[in-house]
Amino acid sequence: MFLVLAYLMLSAPFLLQGQTLDKTEVLSKDQFEFLEGLTEAVLEASRIYPNQFISDAFGANNTGGTLIRPGGRNAYPSFWIRDYAMSLETGLISLEEQKHMLLLTAQTQANQTWITSGGSMIPVGAIADHIRIDDGLPIYFPGTYSFTDQGTEKWGSLPPYGDQFMFVHMAYIYVKANGGMSILSEEINGLNLIERLTLAFHVPPSGLENQLVIASEKFRGVDFGFRDAIEFTGELLYPSLLKYRAALELSALFSIMNRPELAVKYQQIAKAIKESIPNVFRDDSGFLKASTKLSAQPDVWGTSLAVYLGVLEGEELAAASEVLMEAYKKGTISYRGNIRHVPTDHDFDENKVWEKSIAAKNTYQNGAYWGTPTGWVAYAIHQSSPELAKQLATEYIDELIENDFRKGTAFGAPYECFDKEGGTQNPVYLTSVASPLAVFREILSGQK
Numbered sequence: 001m002f003l004v005l006a007y008l009m010l011s012a013p014f015l016l017q018g019q020t021l022d023k024t025e026v027l028s029k030d031q032f033e034f035l036e037g038l039t040e041a042v043l044e045a046s047r048i049y050p051n052q053f054i055s056d057a058f059g060a061n062n063t064g065g066t067l068i069r070p071g072g073r074n075a076y077p078s079f080w081i082r083d084y085a086m087s088l089e090t091g092l093i094s095l096e097e098q099k100h101m102l103l104l105t106a107q108t109q110a111n112q113t114w115i116t117s118g119g120s121m122i123p124v125g126a127i128a129d130h131i132r133i134d135d136g137l138p139i140y141f142p143g144t145y146s147f148t149d150q151g152t153e154k155w156g157s158l159p160p161y162g163d164q165f166m167f168v169h170m171a172y173i174y175v176k177a178n179g180g181m182s183i184l185s186e187e188i189n190g191l192n193l194i195e196r197l198t199l200a201f202h203v204p205p206s207g208l209e210n211q212l213v214i215a216s217e218k219f220r221g222v223d224f225g226f227r228d229a230i231e232f233t234g235e236l237l238y239p240s241l242l243k244y245r246a247a248l249e250l251s252a253l254f255s256i257m258n259r260p261e262l263a264v265k266y267q268q269i270a271k272a273i274k275e276s277i278p279n280v281f282r283d284d285s286g287f288l289k290a291s292t293k294l295s296a297q298p299d300v301w302g303t304s305l306a307v308y309l310g311v312l313e314g315e316e317l318a319a320a321s322e323v324l325m326e327a328y329k330k331g332t333i334s335y336r337g338n339i340r341h342v343p344t345d346h347d348f349d350e351n352k353v354w355e356k357s358i359a360a361k362n363t364y365q366n367g368a369y370w371g372t373p374t375g376w377v378a379y380a381i382h383q384s385s386p387e388l389a390k391q392l393a394t395e396y397i398d399e400l401i402e403n404d405f406r407k408g409t410a411f412g413a414p415y416e417c418f419d420k421e422g423g424t425q426n427p428v429y430l431t432s433v434a435s436p437l438a439v440f441r442e443i444l445s446g447q448k
Contacts, residue, residue, distance in 0.1 A: 337396025
């Protein structure tokens, strides 16, 4: 039974957790081919080949294999685990490249607990936020490229939570694409890979019963790297969704390793999270809220991802799809096909988007618009209105066509994010096209 389930999970696009959609066209053939071609171009611009020199400040790639950074040009010149992991479902990254980055991530996993010079703690099993290209040193916290100066209260007392679960996702995608399990037994610094995956999975603090990821004022990690400028406390939605997916992935891996007791263990963790999320994070607005204490506001990204991963079902699914559809119609969550973290009519107050942020209002993670979640939002809206999902997707593609970076240096799409005043951040940004591409492919195939 476990072997059959495992192979089904490894062969299915998304762990058999999503909802079945009709094949109503969301992108035309030409639109989809444009997006796929643009993603391939951004991905190539993001590669750092072995020994390739980036700059005097960052040196050459001395890690022994190809790295994929978050974008081209001058965007984030290191290897970021989460950005790379979020690009894997494009199917455009070779097995050789995947293996190198997976093992590099494993090799830089913290082998002991230690305190940084800034007073933060790196627990044993922690996964790096990003890895330097010149010397392969892990940087566990945002905001710096310095191994010695990393980790201050500004970025939390613990490393960001999401990277541990992204590490599991990297291994799952590799095994799924490769079809072989031998890499899970490969020893890295005294532990084999499957042991390192399980160690990482249990690093983020979680509730003993509901398994939801938690943070407090004294013990806080960034909930997810795409909002590391925001402070959240209490039970946390977004990393709990990533934990849910990682639990299912670990269950599948243990199943095909013929270790049914561990397969069941992680199935049960996923079940506890799935059952808890609707009740714990339900908000009067109809959205799921991002957390239960600090910055406990309607979360567009989290709500749409919960739909996409199949965490919400029945009435909860219908309500989430409906609220996202209505917010899109009102113009409170999107601009030119890109998505805000918080609906504009649910800002914390007239001076703040999130309750606590180090970014100015209506900029960056505090009110700008991002392409990364557009696919999840379109997928969720598609449940209620395929026509509006198509409209959102077309707006997204139109902006990319207008500002396509391949036109020359004056153009930068896909941007990491932009605002309504014309401000942009980080051109040629990979997840802004890679993440939606994977979702739109599943919608078009009717397999999701």
